Amino acid sequence: MDRLSNTVRPYAWGSTTAIPELLGIAPTDEPQAEMWMGAHPGAPSRADRGRGAGEQPLHEIIATDPAAELGAATVEKFGPRLPFLLKLLAAGSPLSLQVHPDLAQAKEGYADEERRGVPIDAPERNYKDANHKPELICALTPFDGLCGFRAPEDAADLLAGLDVDSLKPYVDLLRAHPQEAALREVLTAVLAADPAEMAATVAETAVAAERLGGPYEPYVSIAHHYPGDPGVIAALLLNHVRLQPGEALFLGAGVPHAYLDGLGVEIMANSDNVLRCGLTPKHVDVPELLRIVRFETTEPSVLRPEASATGEELYETPIDEFRLSRYLLAPGAAPRDLTAPTPQILLCTAGTPRANDLELTPGTSVFVAAGEKAELSGDGTVFRATVVV
Template identity: 80%
Template sequence: MDRLSNTVRPYAWGSTTLIPELLGTAPTGEPQAEMWMGAHPGAPSGTDRGALHHLIAADPVRELGADSAGKFGPRLPFLLKLLAAGAPLSLQVHPDLAQAKEGYAAEERAGIPIDAPHRNYKDDNHKPELVCALTPFDGLCGFRPPVEAADFLDGLGIDSLKPYGDLLHAHPEEAALREVLTAVLSADREEMAHTVTEAAAAAEHLGGAYAPYAVIAHHFPGDPGVIAAMLLNHVRLQPGEALFLGAGVPHAYLGGLGVEIMANSDNVLRCGLTPKHVDVPELLRIVRFEASDPGVLRPEASPSGEEVYETPVDEFRLSRYVRAEGADPTDVTAPTPQILLATAGRPKASGPTGEFTLAPGESVFVPAGETAELSGTGTVFRATVVA
């Protein structure tokens, strides 16, 4: 068992206070967006034995277990994060595994540098993800039904939005959503900027369900992604609730602190709310044009006290233990690699190499098969894989 030292990424959308408040440290005044825990080469966690990605590369079977290494290869298949959004993230989708492999291979053949700003595929993996709220957490997830989206747009009373409402009423679901998103993202930028300005003013005046979109427009004035965002479901998670985001589902996080886990990938196709590259044709190839309920997840409790967030993927499995004072120790030994992250209290994680008291935001890596036990009081998130 190794205590992890983790990197905080200072992305511009990050909150200046949420991660410091969890860690009990003074804010620096700079955004602190994501704390990464894992072996992603972009910001690998450190241990007393060395960087985690180097330890895994040197002996993947010992660190990951034979089953995980055989199924996913010699790399930790998930990345765990604390995510603190102080402003909206980009509106985006992720490819499925076949699309990622195809897109990555095509860009490699084309000789596009991996760090080129117009590159879409940084690796050949998919990126399903799950976010669990630690504070009230706002996001957008999945398309509204077309008629509902049309009514929402019509409710703003903006003449230039009426054609989109008409399209949403006139066609079957997939065609309606595809045509409107295509029209929004392909519209004349100057005309669309004017429409966004009008829509933002109307949303601010109306408030209620429109209020989140006025906030988005404040951060991204004139961005077509503001109108695209209005096609999506708004959801507010309460602490302990989660969202699973599969391939092709458009989404954006708007604000709050959460624990996020994802397959170990960096593949993102952006729809808007960003100064970064938006590849409209490729995006339209990846998006799944179907209405969907956001599907708020609540954990399923087991007799051992483990509360599991069920998802349809094998690259990660997220659960939590909410340990009361005086509770018996819990054996969390597993044949797969694990990261244990404390988010409240001062629980203890122990194994053959010693006992670690974990303050909020602190974490340990447990190699596959190594004896591990939780004790003390507090909340611990457990990240592992299904092998």
């Protein structure tokens, strides 16, 4: 069992206080957006195996003997790399409005950009790898986000309530067509609009939303952070959802979403493929985005963990690259045996539990190689990330 040293990514949208408060350290006044736990080469965790080599990147440790570190079944199913990435995510302002491709789309898009010679670090590059990126966010604090399209008639009512003249054509489109066509036409029209005209529409929308409050409140903050961005109007097409601590949201391929505010534990397939719709200064590839988005009305399905007799509380998802659960440990309770034939990362978010002989504190994480003994005891909350084989 290896205690991990992890990198915190200072993205501009990150909270300046949430991760430091969890870790019990002083804030630096700089945004601290994501703490990565895993073997993604962009910011791999590091571990010291005690062999005189000091700390080594986790992906290099795994590469020396994938079968021993990951287990034969994991390597056979997913290849010789850790299939998931675990994060602490702290949003202090809205993230970009985005979607992720499915596996077939990712393979096709990656191969196409490779064939065309688009540099992997080019700002216009959409596909950094050939993998899909389903993800799950579990709230540690009240957590706000946008997820999936509203029913067109509901989106039309929301837009109409703002009483902004330049939004009325979108209202008419939403009410005049079948659901998929209505959502596609309006999103396409928003993203293709004249930038100056759209900036004026966003400004009027922000003023109206601030005056009305209520269901418009989340969009006031979005407009404040991204003045003139067409993503502000696109965001009004999506469902607003608020998670309470312990609740989670699963995001599959093609579902537009954005995180707005809060601290959570996020887990995803080990990929960096993102198609952006707005709320960002980064590249927006409208034709490719429209190919990937699923224009389906969805009601956000809030997940609550399913408890088992072993004390494990599982967040059930339909994919195998990751499996997230948690343990709420009470003083004096019997130790929990987590030994498994798959790789695991354990993350403490509260209390001072013990993993084998290691004392954990909030924000501490450990990597457990496949088949290695793993036992939890003491008092606190521990999230467990592994795979399904």
